[in-house]
Amino acid sequence: MATVAAPAVERENYLNTDYGIRSWLLTVDHKRIAILYLISITFMFFIGGFFATMIRLELLTPAGDLMSSDTYNKMFTMHGVTMVWWFLIPSIPAVLGNFLVPLMVGAKDMAFPKINLASWYLFMISAGLLLYVMLTGGIDTGWTFYVPFSTSYSNSHVIAAGVAVFINGFSTIFTGLNFVVTIHRMRAPGMTWSRLPLFLWSNYANAVIMLLATPVLAIVLVLVALERAFGIGFFTPQLGGDPLLFQHLFWFYSHPAVYIMILPSMGVVSEVVSTFCRKRIFGYAFVALASIAIAVLGFLVWAHHMFVSGMSAYAAMVFSLLSYCVAVPSAIKVFNWTSTMYKGSISMATPMLYAMGFIGLFTMGGLTGLFVAALGVDVHVTDTYFIVAHFHYILVGGAVMGYMAGIHFWWPKITGRMYSEVWGKIAAGVIFIGFNLTFFPQFVLGYLGMPRRYHAYPPEFQVLNTLSTAGASILAVGYLLPLLYLLFSLKYGEVATDNPWGATGLEWRTTSPPPTANFEESPVVTWEAYDYSSIPEVPVAR
Amino acid sequence: MWQDLPLWPNRASALANRVDALFIFLIAVCGFFAVMIFVLIFVFAVKYRRSKNPVPTQIEGSLILETTWSVVPFGVFLIMFVWGASIYMVEARPPKNAMEIFAVGKQWMWKFEHPEGQREINQLHIPVGRDVRMTMISQDVIHSFFVPAFRIKQDVLPGRYTTTWFHAIKPGRYHLFCAEYCGTMHSGMIGEVVVMEPATYQAWLQGGTGEGSLASTGQKLFQQLGCSSCHRSDTQGRGPNLAGVFGKPVLLDDGRTVAADENYVRESILNPGAKVVAGFKPIMPTFDKIINEEQLLSLVAYVKSLAQPEQREPVSNRPAVTPHSAAATQRKQ
Numbered sequence: 055m056a057t058v059a060a061p062a063v064e065r066e067n068y069l070n071t072d073y074g075i076r077s078w079l080l081t082v083d084h085k086r087i088a089i090l091y092l093i094s095i096t097f098m099f100f101i102g103g104f105f106a107t108m109i110r111l112e113l114l115t116p117a118g119d120l121m122s123s124d125t126y127n128k129m130f131t132m133h134g135v136t137m138v139w140w141f142l143i144p145s146i147p148a149v150l151g152n153f154l155v156p157l158m159v160g161a162k163d164m165a166f167p168k169i170n171l172a173s174w175y176l177f178m179i180s181a182g183l184l185l186y187v188m189l190t191g192g193i194d195t196g197w198t199f200y201v202p203f204s205t206s207y208s209n210s211h212v213i214a215a216g217v218a219v220f221i222n223g224f225s226t227i228f229t230g231l232n233f234v235v236t237i238h239r240m241r242a243p244g245m246t247w248s249r250l251p252l253f254l255w256s257n258y259a260n261a262v263i264m265l266l267a268t269p270v271l272a273i274v275l276v277l278v279a280l281e282r283a284f285g286i287g288f289f290t291p292q293l294g295g296d297p298l299l300f301q302h303l304f305w306f307y308s309h310p311a312v313y314i315m316i317l318p319s320m321g322v323v324s325e326v327v328s329t330f331c332r333k334r335i336f337g338y339a340f341v342a343l344a345s346i347a348i349a350v351l352g353f354l355v356w357a358h359h360m361f362v363s364g365m366s367a368y369a370a371m372v373f374s375l376l377s378y379c380v381a382v383p384s385a386i387k388v389f390n391w392t393s394t395m396y397k398g399s400i401s402m403a404t405p406m407l408y409a410m411g412f413i414g415l416f417t418m419g420g421l422t423g424l425f426v427a428a429l430g431v432d433v434h435v436t437d438t439y440f441i442v443a444h445f446h447y448i449l450v451g452g453a454v455m456g457y458m459a460g461i462h463f464w465w466p467k468i469t470g471r472m473y474s475e476v477w478g479k480i481a482a483g484v485i486f487i488g489f490n491l492t493f494f495p496q497f498v499l500g501y502l503g504m505p506r507r508y509h510a511y512p513p514e515f516q517v518l519n520t521l522s523t524a525g526a527s528i529l530a531v532g533y534l535l536p537l538l539y540l541l542f543s544l545k546y547g548e549v550a551t552d553n554p555w556g557a558t559g560l561e562w563r564t565t566s567p568p569p570t571a572n573f574e575e576s577p578v579v580t581w582e583a584y585d586y587s588s589i590p591e592v593p594v595a596r
Numbered sequence: 597m598w599q600d601l602p603l604w605p606n607r608a609s610a611l612a613n614r615v616d617a618l619f620i621f622l623i624a625v626c627g628f629f630a631v632m633i634f635v636l637i638f639v640f641a642v643k644y645r646r647s648k649n650p651v652p653t654q655i656e657g658s659l660i661l662e663t664t665w666s667v668v669p670f671g672v673f674l675i676m677f678v679w680g681a682s683i684y685m686v687e688a689r690p691p692k693n694a695m696e697i698f699a700v701g702k703q704w705m706w707k708f709e710h711p712e713g714q715r716e717i718n719q720l721h722i723p724v725g726r727d728v729r730m731t732m733i734s735q736d737v738i739h740s741f742f743v744p745a746f747r748i749k750q751d752v753l754p755g756r757y758t759t760t761w762f763h764a765i766k767p768g769r770y771h772l773f774c775a776e777y778c779g780t781m782h783s784g785m786i787g788e789v790v791v792m793e794p795a796t797y798q799a800w801l802q803g804g805t806g807e808g809s810l811a812s813t814g815q816k817l818f819q820q821l822g823c824s825s826c827h828r829s830d831t832q833g834r835g836p837n838l839a840g841v842f843g844k845p846v847l848l849d850d851g852r853t854v855a856a857d858e859n860y861v862r863e864s865i866l867n868p869g870a871k872v873v874a875g876f877k878p879i880m881p882t883f884d885k886i887i888n889e890e891q892l893l894s895l896v897a898y899v900k901s902l903a904q905p906e907q908r909e910p911v912s913n914r915p916a917v918t919p920h921s922a923a924a925t926q927r928k929q
Contacts, residue, residue, distance in 0.1 A: 118783065123780045123781055123782075123783070123784075124780050127777075127779070127780065127782070194779075194780075196777045200737075200738060200776070200777065202736070202737055202738070202754060203737040203738070203777070203778065203779060206737075207703070207736060207737050207779060208779070290754070291753075291754045291755025291756070292754070292755070296755075297738060297753060297754065297755070298753075331644075331652060332652045333652040333653075333654060333655070334654055334655070334656065336655060336657050336658075337657035337658070337661075337662050338656075338657065339657070340657065340662050361684070362740065362749045362750055362751050362775075363751045363753075364750070364751050364753055364756075364758040367684065367685065367688035370684065371681050371684070374677055374680060374681060374684075375677050378670070378673035378674070378676065378677050379670075379673075381669070381673060382666055382669060382670050382673070385665065385666070385669045386662065386665060386666055388633060389661075389665040390657075390662075392633055392636050392637060392640070393655075393661070395636075395637065395640035395641065395644065396640055396644070396655070397644060397649070397652060397653040397655065398640070398644050398649070398652045399644065399646045399649050399650055399651060399652040400640065400641055400644050400645050400646060400649070401645075401646045402641065402645065410637055410641065413633065413637060414633070414634055414637065417629070417630055417633050417634075418630060421626035421629060421630055422626070424622060424626060424673065424676055425619070425622050425626070427676070427677070427680070428618060428622065428676050428677070428679065428680030429680040429681050429683065429684030430614065430615050430618055430679070430680045430681075430682070430683025430684050430687070431615060431618055431619055431622065431680060431683075432680070433615075433683075433684065433687060433747065433748060433749050434615055434744070434747040434748070434749065436749065436775075437740060437742070437749065437775040437776060438775070498603060501604075501605060501619070502602055502603075502604075502605045502744065503605050503742070503744025503745075503771060503773065505742060505773045505774070505775045505783075506777075507777040507782060507783075508782065508783035509782070509783040510783045510784070511783065512771065514602055517601040518601070586652075586654075
């Protein structure tokens with residue numbers, strides 16, 4: 055592990071130091087843990103994708119004919135549960151963040167490498183439990199676990215699934231803890247806060263949310279389990295509880311969780327846009343502080359999920375106003391990314407295509423957020439496909455596009471190989487088209503009034519549902535393509551140089567892939583973030 | 597072809613026009629910003645592509661621009677907020693004198709009760725041109741009463757009443773959906789709202805079973821359950837006289853005051869000890885698990901009917917609100 059970097063005949067890196075299985079399962083190297091996470095969440099992504107496929111196939115026709123209602127209810131529940139907790143929340147932080155945070159601050163590893171490994175083991179235990187739940191009958195409460203359905207009426211594995219999410223939450227907390235401490239305490243000499251790459255700013259803000267919000271999820275899951283198992287009346291009125299208490303607690307976590315999913319993507323996009331425009335991010339300080347503003351305001355808007363729940367109309371007005379406030383920092387980011395392109399020297403490589411896709415689709419998702427923040431409109435569209443479309447634009451059009459941008463951008467650094475640029479661009483295009491065809495019709499369906507979580511629907515909604523299913527099949531191809539050409543590149547890809555894109559971050563100033571200790575000598579930072587004059591001119595042919 | 601592909605929902609309530617107006621405003625404003633961003637990205641990507649513009653111009657930022665694109669959007673957001681909130685406040689306040697319909701949601705059906713006594717399942721007949729107020733409760737999990745053509749939706753909770761209202765403007769048959777996921781047959785918990793011309797509606801009412809009005813059903817139940825032996829129509833009963841109580845503030849024995857609304861009446865029947873009227877002892881037994889939600893609704897309707905204007909004048913005969921008993925309560929604390 056702690057060997058001195060060997061001279062450059064065959065450069066030693068974190069991948070070739072040891073090939074044994076123990077060297078992976080007992081590693082405390084943040085880069086290897088990132089790889090472990092990458093494999094695990096990719097597997098979970100395709101499981102979640104399988105459920106999505108079943109949903110879209112069922113909705114191809116108005117009648118509920120492909121599977122039973124109970125099966126359909128389990129499909130959308132397990133799609134949501136898997137994608138939210140076992141893919142989106144760990145995606146960028148646990149893979150790219152784990153790999154990059156120590157590299158970007160100029161450190162040898164995370165502050166707590168063993169806690170980092172423990173985080174992955176907790177994730178795997180929770181994933182195993184979730185797979186057990188899936189294979190032994192599943193869960194049908196919706197990913198939101200609404201009471202009293204989940205505590206008193208559902209006949210599925212609510213407690214087991216709750217325990218899985220509970221354990222999963224601690225893997226999130228461990229990751230967040232490591233990020234906060236590493237970014238505070240382990241920055242290289244000269245790496246001041248104002249020189250921090252924006253990826254770190256957004257992951258820092260994100261880690262704070264992970265630390266503060268996730269425990270509330272743990273609490274509410276314990277309460278649900280206690281009520282379900284022992285009949286202790288927290289939420290069910292017949293037992294003396296209040297179902298709205300559950301909703302307040304659940305959304306107090308789950309709204310910030312949306313920002314857990316999107317903030318890291320914003321960080322990726324900042325890095326990618328700057329690099330492929332060869333230009334400092336326009337309004338660096340505003341983009342950085344917007345992340346903090348989102349993290350803080352994100353805690354104050356939870357009840358906008360509850361405008362028709364029966365809570366006080368005056369409370370609803372406060373939450374509507376605060377929801378508009380949290381839209382401002384998001385708007386600031388979009389304007390700054392767009393302005394960064396102005397007078398840049400723009401290369402349309404695959405990561406940039408994904409980043410541009412992110413900006414466009416996140417803008418659509420954010421702007422439709424303004425629709426649902428408007429009380430009078432939300433009453434009509436909440437719990438319809440309008441909401442489904444809105445959050446998929448944020449979480450798939452935004453978060454997953456950002457994740458794809460990041461995976462492609464740092465792929466040469468992580469693996470030491472270049473992927474096929476041609477296939478990369480094709481896949482980005484296919485994903486963009488498939489995504490829009492899948493989800494745009496759902497905005498129309500929602501305003502027409504089609505409720506979400508419907509196994510069967512009135513026949514007049516069929517044309518739009520068919521379009522959506524057609525789009526989903528294109529999207530599925532789009533997601534399978536990268537799996538193939540990225541794996542292909544591991545063996546046949548061109549060997550990557552240390553800094554193939556001409557980017558400025560510290561991670562590009564070490565070898566590709568980096569040595570176990572990250573840097574041959576500890577870096578000292580004397581330049582501002584995104585200072586393209588600080589690196590030798592790199593010809594980028596792509 | 598366009599029958600198969602509707603792009604705009606039916607507009608069958610007075611509110612629908614207001615909601616659609618805001619929705620169109622939102623499409624216009626957001627569409628403008630979206631197109632602006634898309635065009636800028638596209639133009640920059642073409643104009644400043646690396647082959648054409650090999651050397652970027654470094655720009656630090658601009659405080660003026662940052663301020664502009666923070667303040668201007670926020671100003672626009674405030675318009676959206678005020679507009680949206682004003683519609684919501686209309687939705688939240690049912691007009692006085694609205695016709696009243698009770699609804700019970702259960703896995704997986706809707707039951708409706710008209711004040712005249714008609715009951716129906718998964719169908720709701722209402723007259724065009726009248727304000728209709730829905731008082732709703734669930735017998736099991738959370739449901740949600742959603743009529744897209746009216747642009748209204750309200751969760752229906754177990755354990756307490758929620759309300760919504762609408763004013764239909766166009767006769768026809770409209771979808772009624774349950775919008776809150778409620779288990780196996782959630783997508784089967786659907787029905788229709790039949791909006792009728794007033795004359796047709798009257799004819800439909802006449803065709804009913806003639807069980808008597810909801811309030812009279814409640815009155816019978818009130819006698820059967822023995823409520824009337826304590827809640828007497830004079831001041832001598834062991835429980836408060838209920839005439840004229842509904843809709844008024846009630847002083848409790850702990851000094852608090854609550855409004856005597858549907859939820860208070862319901863709670864007082866199921867959990868009588870929770871909010872005891874000042875001057876009375878907590879001796880009433882609970883009727884929880886003895887009567888069901890529909891019977892409860894008829895009792896609520898009966899208590900409500902006791903507050904009708906013609907019976908409303910004498911309010912001061914109840915010990916609950918006399919200064920003497922209030923003072924006695926104060927001393928006890």
